[in-house]
Amino acid sequence: MEKPVTRKTRLELFIEWREQHIKERQFVLVLSFLVGLGCALAAWILKMLIAWIQSFLTGSFISSEANFLYLVYPVIGIFITGLFIRHIVKDDISHGVTKILYAISKREGHIKKHNTWSSLIASSITIGFGGSVGAEAPIVLTGSSIGSQLGTIFKMPQNILMLLVGCGAAGAVAGIFKAPIAGLVFTIEVIMIDLTMNSLLPLLIASVTAATVAYFTTGQNAMFEFHLDEAFQLERIPYVILLGIFCGLVSLYFTRAMNATENLFGKLQKNWQKLVVGGLILSILIFLFPPLYGEGYDTITLLLNGTAEQDWNAVMNNSLFYGHNNWLIVFLILILLTKVFASSATNGGGGCGGVFAPSLFLGCIAGFIFAHYSNTIEFTYYLPEKNFALMGMAGIMSGVMHAPLTGVFLIAELTGGYDLFLPLLIVSVSAYLTIIVFEPHSIYSMRLAKKGELLTHHKDKAILTLMKTENVVEKDFKTVRPEMDMGEMIGIIATSKRNIFPVVDEEGKLMGLVLLDSIRNIMFRQELYHIFTVKKLMVSPPGRLLYNDNMEQVMKKFDETNAWNLPVVDETGKYIGFVSKSKIFNSYRGMLLNLTAE
Numbered sequence: 001m002e003k004p005v006t007r008k009t010r011l012e013l014f015i016e017w018r019e020q021h022i023k024e025r026q027f028v029l030v031l032s033f034l035v036g037l038g039c040a041l042a043a044w045i046l047k048m049l050i051a052w053i054q055s056f057l058t059g060s061f062i063s064s065e066a067n068f069l070y071l072v073y074p075v076i077g078i079f080i081t082g083l084f085i086r087h088i089v090k091d092d093i094s095h096g097v098t099k100i101l102y103a104i105s106k107r108e109g110h111i112k113k114h115n116t117w118s119s120l121i122a123s124s125i126t127i128g129f130g131g132s133v134g135a136e137a138p139i140v141l142t143g144s145s146i147g148s149q150l151g152t153i154f155k156m157p158q159n160i161l162m163l164l165v166g167c168g169a170a171g172a173v174a175g176i177f178k179a180p181i182a183g184l185v186f187t188i189e190v191i192m193i194d195l196t197m198n199s200l201l202p203l204l205i206a207s208v209t210a211a212t213v214a215y216f217t218t219g220q221n222a223m224f225e226f227h228l229d230e231a232f233q234l235e236r237i238p239y240v241i242l243l244g245i246f247c248g249l250v251s252l253y254f255t256r257a258m259n260a261t262e263n264l265f266g267k268l269q270k271n272w273q274k275l276v277v278g279g280l281i282l283s284i285l286i287f288l289f290p291p292l293y294g295e296g297y298d299t300i301t302l303l304l305n306g307t308a309e310q311d312w313n314a315v316m317n318n319s320l321f322y323g324h325n326n327w328l329i330v331f332l333i334l335i336l337l338t339k340v341f342a343s344s345a346t347n348g349g350g351g352c353g354g355v356f357a358p359s360l361f362l363g364c365i366a367g368f369i370f371a372h373y374s375n376t377i378e379f380t381y382y383l384p385e386k387n388f389a390l391m392g393m394a395g396i397m398s399g400v401m402h403a404p405l406t407g408v409f410l411i412a413e414l415t416g417g418y419d420l421f422l423p424l425l426i427v428s429v430s431a432y433l434t435i436i437v438f439e440p441h442s443i444y445s446m447r448l449a450k451k452g453e454l455l456t457h458h459k460d461k462a463i464l465t466l467m468k469t470e471n472v473v474e475k476d477f478k479t480v481r482p483e484m485d486m487g488e489m490i491g492i493i494a495t496s497k498r499n500i501f502p503v504v505d506e507e508g509k510l511m512g513l514v515l516l517d518s519i520r521n522i523m524f525r526q527e528l529y530h531i532f533t534v535k536k537l538m539v540s541p542p543g544r545l546l547y548n549d550n551m552e553q554v555m556k557k558f559d560e561t562n563a564w565n566l567p568v569v570d571e572t573g574k575y576i577g578f579v580s581k582s583k584i585f586n587s588y589r590g591m592l593l594n595l596t597a598e
Contacts, residue, residue, distance in 0.1 A: 011153070015154060015155060018154070024156075024160070025198070027154075028156075028160055028163065028164075028202050029201065029202060029205055031147075031150050031151065031154065031156075031164060031167075031202075032164070032167045032201075032202035032203070032205040032206045032209075033205050033206070033209050034150060035143070035146055035147045035150060035164060035167045035168050035171050035206045036167070036171040036174075036175075036205060036206040036207065036208070036209025036210040036213070037209055037210075037213060038143070038146040038150075038168075038171070039139075039142075039143040039146060039168060039171030039172045039174070039175045039206065039210045040171065040174075040175040040209065040210040040211075040212075040213035040214050040217070041213070042116075042120055042139060042142045042143065042146070042172070042175070043139050043143075043172060043175035043176040043210070043214065044175070044213075044214065044217045044218065045120065046120050046123065046124055046135050046138075046139055046142075046176070047135075047176065047218070049120075049121075049124035049128065050123075050124050050127050050128045050135060050294070050295075052128070053124065053125070053127075053128025053129065054127075054128050054130075054294055057069075057073055057128070057129065057130075058073075058293070068287070070130065070283065070286045070287040070290060070293065070318075071283040071284070071286075071287050072283065073129045073130045073283075073286075074129055074130040074131060074132075074279065074282045074283050074286055074293075074346070075275070075279035075280075075282070075283050076129055077125055077126050077127075077128065077129020077130055077131050077351065078126060078129075078131060078275065078278060078279060078282070078346060078349040078350045078351040079275055079279070079350065080125050080129070081122050081125045081126045081131075081350055081351050081352055082271060082274075082275060082349070082350025082351075084121065084122055084125065085118075085122055085350070085352070086271065088118075089114055089118045089122070091112065091114065091118070093114075093115065093118050093119050093122060093138075093141070093352055094347055094352060095137075095444075097137050097140055097141070097169075097190065097191075097354065097444040098444050098445070099111070099115075099141055100140065100141060100144045100165060100169060100191060101191065101444060101445060103144070103148070103165065104162050104165060104191070109148055109151065109158060109161035109162040109164070109165050110148055110152065110161070111141075111144055111145040111148040111149075111165065112145070113145070113149060115141050115142060115144075115145035116142055116145045116146055116149060117142070119138035119139070119141045119142050119352060120138065120139065120142050122138070122351075122352035123135050123138035123139075123352045123353050123354075125352075126346060126351035126352050126353050127294050127295060127353060128294070130282075130286055130293045130294055131282070131294070131346040131351040131352075131353055132282065132285070132286065132292045132293070132294070132296075132339065132342035132343050132345075132346050132353075132358070133295075133343050133346045133347060133351065133352075133353020133354060133355070133357065133358065134295055134353055134354045134355060134356040134357025134358055134359075134360075135176065135295065135353065135354070135356075135357065136172075136173065136176055136177075136354050136356030136357060137353065137354020137355065137356055138352060138353065138354060139172045139175075139176050140168075140169050140172040140173060140354075142168075142172065143168035143169055143170075143171050143172030143175070143210075144165045144166075144168035144169045144172070144191075145168065146168050147164035147165045147166070147167050147168030147169075147171075147206075148161065148164065148165050148168070150164060151164040151165075163198075163199050163202055163203075164202075165191075166187045166191050166199070166203060167187075167202050167203055167205075167206035168206070169183075169186065169187045169190075169191045170183035170184050170186065170187040170203045170206050170207045170210075171183060171206040171207060171209065171210035172210070173186045173187075173207075173410075174206070174207040174208070174210040174211040174214070175210035175211065175213065175214045176214070177223055177410060177413065177414055178211050178214045178215060178218070178222070178223060178413070178414075179211065179223075179409065179410050179413035179414060180204075180207040180208045180210070180211040180413075181207070181409045181413060182406055182409040182410035182413050182414075183203075183206075183207035183210065183211070184203050184204060184207050185403070185405045185406050185409050185410075186403065186406045186410070187203055188203075189401075189402075189403035189404075189405055189406050190401055190402075190403050190406065190442065190444060222413070222414060222415055222416040223297075223414045223415075224297070224300055224301055224304055224414050224415045225301065225304070225305060225415075226304050226305070226386070226390060226415035226416060226417050227305070228387070228417065228419050228420065229307065229384065229386070230384045230387065231419065232387070232419070232420055232422065232423050235381055236381060236383065236423070237423075237426065239374065239380075239381060239383055239388075240391065240423045240426045240427055240430075241426060241430050242370075243367060243370050243371075243388060243391055243392060243395060243427055243430075244395050244426060244427040244428070244429065244430020244431045244433075244434065245430055245431070245434050246366065246370055246395075247363060247366055247367075247392055247395025247396050247398070247399055247427060247430075247431040247434075248395070248399045248430065248431040248432070248433070248434025248435045249434060249435075250336065250362060250366050250396060250399070251359075251395075251396055251398075251399025251400045251431060251434075251435045252399070252434075252435050252438050252439060253340070254339075254340045254355075254358075254359075254362060254396070254400055254443075255400060255435070255439055255443045256439075257340040257341070257344070258340050258343065258344050258355070258443065259443075261340070261341060261344035261345070261348065262344055262347070262348055264348075265277070265278065265344070265345075265347075265348030265349075271350065274348055274349050274350060275349050275350050277345070277348070277349065278345040278346065278348045278349015278350065278351075279345075279349050281341060281342070281345035281349075282342055282345040282346055282349060285338050285341065285342045285345070286342065288319065288320065288334075289319065289331070289334060289335050289338060290317070290318040290319050291315055291335055291361075292335065292338070292339060292342045295357040295361070296357060296358075296360075296361035297357070297360075297361075299315055299361065299364070299365070300360060300361060300364045300389075300393070302314055302315060303315070303364050303365070303368050303385070303386065303389045304364065304386050304389055304390060304415065305386070306385075306386065307386070309325060309328070312328060312368075312385075313325045313328055315328070315331065315332070316328065316331055319331075328372075329369060329372060329373060332365050332368065332369050333369060335365060336362060336365050336366060336369065339358055339361065339362055340358075343355065343358045355400060355401075355443060356397075359393075359396045359397045359400045359401065360393050360396070360397060360414075362396050363389075363392040363393035363394065363395055363396030363397060364389045364390075364392055364393050365389075365392070366392040366395070366396060367385075367388040367389040367390065367391050367392020367393065367395070368385050368386075368388065368389040368392065370383075370388055370392065371383035371384065371385045371387075371388035371389070372385050387420060387423075390411060390415060390417050390420060390424075391411075391420065391423050391424055391427040392427070393407075393411050393414075394407040394408055394410075394411040394424045394427050394428045394431075395407065395427040395428060395430070395431035396431070397410065397411070397428075398427075398428035398429075398431045398432045399431040399432060399434065399435040400442065400443050401442050401443065401444065402432060402435070402436070402439075402441065402442035402445075403432075403442070404425075404428035404429050404431070404432040405428070407424075407428040407431075408421070408424045408425055408428050411424055412424060468551070469545070469547065469548070469549055469550065469551060469554055469568070469579065470547065471587060472579050472580075472583045472584055472587050473547070473568050473576060473577040473578070473579055474577050474578050474579070474580065474583060475576070475577040475578075476497075476498065477496075477498050477500060477501065477502055477577065477578055478492050478493075478495065478496040478498065478501055479501065479502050479503070479504045479575065480492055480501050480502070480503055480504075480514060480534050481503070481504065481505070481506075481534060482503055482505065482511055482512075482533070482534050482535040482538070483533060483534070483535065484533065484534045485529060485530050485531075485532065485533050485534075486519075486522075486523070486528060486529045486530075486531070486532040486533070486534075486537065487526075487529030487530060489501070489514065489534055489537075490523060490529065493516065493523070499515065499516035499517065500513055500514075500515060500516070500565060500578065501513065501514040501515075501516070502567055502575050502578075503534055503535075503538045504575045507574065508574045508575055509569075509572070509573040509574050509575065510541070510544070510567055510569050510573060510574070510575040511535075511538065512538035512539055512540055512541065513538060513539055513540075513541050513567070514534060514537050514538050514539075515539065518537070518539065519537055541566065541567050542561040542562075542563045542566065543557050543560065543561040543563060543566050544566065544567055544568075544569050545557060545566050545567065545568045545569070545579055546568070546569065546570070546571065547568055547569070547570050547571075547576055548571075551584075554566075554579060554584070555584070558581060558584075564580060564581050564582075565578050565579070565580045565581075566578065566579055
């Protein structure tokens with residue numbers, strides 16, 4: 001009977017046509033262009049949603065009065081977001097950049113479909129209602145998901161799929177900030193995409209496309225207006241270095257405090273408990289310090305454009321501090337200390353957002369405080385507050401993200417402050433060198449690094465991270481029981497192509513090994529067949545691998561035991577199979593060829 005002929009879909013026909021007529025390298029450029037368009041559209045939608053919600057909720061607030069609605073809006077926002085995530089998305093969508101890093105290192109570049117829209121909706125509700133987080137990490141996850149879905153639809157290989165994920169991240173940063181160079185550098189520094197000739201052009205196309213569309217949709221002005229009133233002078237370099245160190249320490253405080261606060265929220269078992277605790281913390285902090293409401297970009301614009309006390313004092317509008325102009329620095333210091341708790345409470349309580357905007361916000365305030373306080377000390381060089389506020393943005397971003405070049409180019413493109421390129425570099429490097437002494441990994445990567453799941457630019461470690469233990473386990477070893485006599489075991493040996501025989505009990509737990517080389521001298525002496533049992537002949541394995549061990553742990557155990565084969569067991573000790581060095585080397589070689597395919 002003939003098999004029925006199945007009709008191919010239009011997509012399958014197109015894929016076949018593409019494989020015959022368009023080279024893979026050229027098609028990747030087309031896909032990167034589409035990714036850039038998708039990222040720009042998603043970034044525009046997110047911006048519009050946040051702006052509309054914030055304008056609707058706070059447009060009628062009177063600046064000279066404290067507004068008690070600040071106590072209500074954030075709680076409503078994270079409550080709605082929590083319901084949306086639990087009942088519609090039904091998946092964890094927090095820590096967007098961390099999820100991208102995990103997808104690259106452990107999921108071969110595959111990101112779930114819902115991430116193309118779920119983070120966008122959740123973050124717009126969270127931030128629009130006052131959540132003290134940023135929209136950039138969610139949009140980066142959205143962009144990377146767009147790249148992943150396009151690569152999956154057109155059945156691209158793993159190395160291309162990972163590149164398209166990087167294109168999505170680059171396009172998202174470029175689209176939301178109108179910063180194409182920063183998008184490219186961010187992907188290289190943070191997402192860990194290697195900069196090769198094959199990856200450079202697609203990343204650039206995605207970034208430039210997204211930024212160009214963003215200019216058409218939101219205008220050609222820089223995201224933050226900045227006018228250089230006073231040029232940088234070389235005499236200020238020591239102060240710039242000190243600012244970098246200060247930013248590095250603030251970044252360390254932010255990173256450690258956020259991790260500690262998130263761990264406390266993780267101990268709360270019930271969602272309503274997280275909502276109550278997070279909502280109370282967030283609403284009280286925003287009521288006391290209104291600049292904590294939302295992304296805080298209005299505060300950044302004010303500090304970057306203000307030139308005198310009467311301009312800067314507008315930061316205290318809508319607060320209990322309004323009119324107390326001599327409290328400005330105290331007010332800003334309190335914001336610097338409490339921002340991390342507002343951001344952690346937002347996400348911990350059920351909201352969705354990232355640390356891009358908080359980093360920029362804190363950096364601007366840190367730079368302003370540094371310069372303003374320095375100017376009150378006698379015998380110090382005059383420091384223009386707005387210039388140092390700009391530098392502080394680069395410093396905190398470099399420290400929190402461990403990405404000094406991203407900090408430099410992003411701030412330069414955001415503000416048009418290219419005239420301060422040298423001090424931006426100095427601050428960024430100083431901040432990075434300061435925090436790296438205490439924290440070897442960024443706020444995005446430390447969770448994966450602790451689990452050994454972080455992809456890095458170190459090629460050997462990167463490939464080991466991408467490899468999975470389950471893919472190198474060999475299960476064709478014949479098992480024997482401890483109560484068997486040698487005669488029964490010889491029958492099993494005769495049907496096996498292996499020279500190692502795992503000994504397991506009735507529950508399948510590994511008890512030891514019988515090595516063919518160890519019994520070769522007695523295995524043909526039939527008079528001993530019923531004298532020796534497997535239990536007498538077995539030896540302990542030199543080591544055991546757990547099925548959920550990562551490849552770095554596997555290689556470490558091989559080095560410690562100097563073995564060529566090691567048994568694999570689960571958490572209960574049940575035997576699963578063996579891993580051999582030869583199998584690892586073959587898998588490593590295949591992975592290396594796949595990742596470096598030209």
